[in-house]
Amino acid sequence: MKRRKLGAGGPDLSAMGLGCMGMSEFYGPGEEKESIATIHRAIDLGIDFLDTSDIYGLGRNEELVGKAIADRREKVFLATKFGIVRGSDGSWRGENGRPDYVRSCCEASLRRLGVEVIDLYYQHRIDAETPVEETVGAMAELVREGKVRYLGLSEAAPGTIRRAHAVHPISALQSEYSLWTRDHESGSLPACRALGIGFVAYSPLGRGFLTGRIRQDADLTDGDNRRNHPRFQGENLTNNLGLLRVVEEIASAKGCTPAQLALAWVLAQGDDIVPIPGTKRRVRLEENARAMELSLSPEERAAIDEAFSPGAASGMRYPEQAMKAVNR
Secondary structure, eight states, rough: OOEEEETTEEEEEEEEOOOOOOGTTSSSSSOOOHHHHHHHHHHHHHHOOOEEETTGGGGGGHHHHHHTTOOOOOEEEEEEEEEEETTTTTTEOOOOOOOHHHHEEEEHHHHTTTTTTTEEESSSSOOOOHHHHHHHHHHHHHHHTSEEEEEEESSSOOHHHHHHHHSOOOOOOEEOBBTTTTTGGGGGGHHHHTOOOOOESSSSSTTGGGGGGGSSSGGTTOOOOGGGGGGGSSSHHHHHHHHHHHHHHHHHHHHHHEEEEHHHHHTOOOOTEEEEEEESHHHHHHHHHGGGOOOOOOHHHHHHHHTTTTSSSSSOOOOOHHHTTTTO
């Protein structure tokens, strides 16, 4: 398993992580036994970077991950998040970065995960009503108390990253990054590199679109959250399928899957980037892991970059309301 350092002063971990969100919510039903087997297989393959959040499945995802790693805690680098508020009915209620909320969320996550320390603790979304200095100050107290090892932000704007980093070293920024989401290349990614902060790429497969397995609305199960995302709807989806064909053609010529090609592209963007493709099945995990064996020729990278220039994808990456909480 290839390894990468997460930021200048951060940890050494597997070059690819595992996003666990879909095991509990958003992308159709999951199956606990197979999800746990997938986490165990990831660890066996050397993928030691596991990602979850307190809002995934309203806490159930943290419980699932905790159950999966109970007898192998020392083998994983565990990341979770706080800051997005949901009601008990699953409704979305905004963001909260107040110091007292930071502490209560951390304590709850530690209980659900069944661990004594969280390796990487992210502010999931920036609270527009609470100065980031106050939020990160409270997170830094958790580090001093030994409850958290490293701090991170998610979907934060360059100026916010700099302000947070001035309070306490930020080890990682987690933001969406893939062939069809490249807007961070002219904003937060350069800021991270200037400060020595690692970049964790979530949804590196475009929420599954770049696998080639989603071509129409009927390919998504009832209740799948992607039905609400503009890029998977109507004319946007039709236009984006044209982009996908480029990936499929290059992958076919290379003898790999579209998913492997898309992941290889993200991995090739810099040793400071760690993608965390999500899956709830071992077969897809193993497919994704093999992307680390691929290298892209200059000609292949040029062809991909030409088709997937920043802004090439049709539609916003989130529904309108959710877009208001990114890049703050």
